[in-house]
Amino acid sequence: MNLSNLTPAAGSVKTRKRIGRGTGSGLGGTSTKGHKGQKSRSGYSKKIGFEGGQMPIQRRLPKFGFKNVNRVEYKAINIETLQILAQSASLTKIGVQDLRDAGFVSRTALVKILGKGVLSVKIDVEANAFSKSAEEAIVAAGGTVVKL
Numbered sequence: 538m539n540l541s542n543l544t545p546a547a548g549s550v551k552t553r554k555r556i557g558r559g560t561g562s563g564l565g566g567t568s569t570k571g572h573k574g575q576k577s578r579s580g581y582s583k584k585i586g587f588e589g590g591q592m593p594i595q596r597r598l599p600k601f602g603f604k605n606v607n608r609v610e611y612k613a614i615n616i617e618t619l620q621i622l623a624q625s626a627s628l629t630k631i632g633v634q635d636l637r638d639a640g641f642v643s644r645t646a647l648v649k650i651l652g653k654g655v656l657s658v659k660i661d662v663e664a665n666a667f668s669k670s671a672e673e674a675i676v677a678a679g680g681t682v683v684k685l
Contacts, residue, residue, distance in 0.1 A: 617654020
């Protein structure tokens with residue numbers, strides 16, 4: 538045995554159909570496309586969403602809702618997260634950059650502090666927005682709130 542007489546296993550490789558190569562091949566004439574009709578023509582490709590002339594679903598369904606172009610989306614951070622961050626990194630002042638460095642917030646996200654959890658450490662917090670309960674909890678613990 539050498540490289541010149543290697544062959545695939547019997548039955549593992551099929552020869553492809555060579556359509557449109559004359560009537561003698563058995564696959565000439567209509568070239569397996571049947572007789573007439575749109576699908577038998579050259580250049581045919583089915584359009585996305587085409588339903589055979591029936592009214593397509595994207596035209597049957599009504600328009601719904603709207604997108605508010607003035608919407609401001611915040612990344613929510615709870616005060617329990619601030620408590621953990623303040624204790625682990627022994628911080629007295631937490632800003633948006635500290636939250637980015639810790640991996641809680643992406644580079645472009647705006648931050649809103651929410652009031653879930655208990656805050657027992659005095660910290661000064663800088664963020665884009667605060668809920669009332671979060672603001673009260675931070676001030677009650679002796680810290681300050683700075684809105685950016």
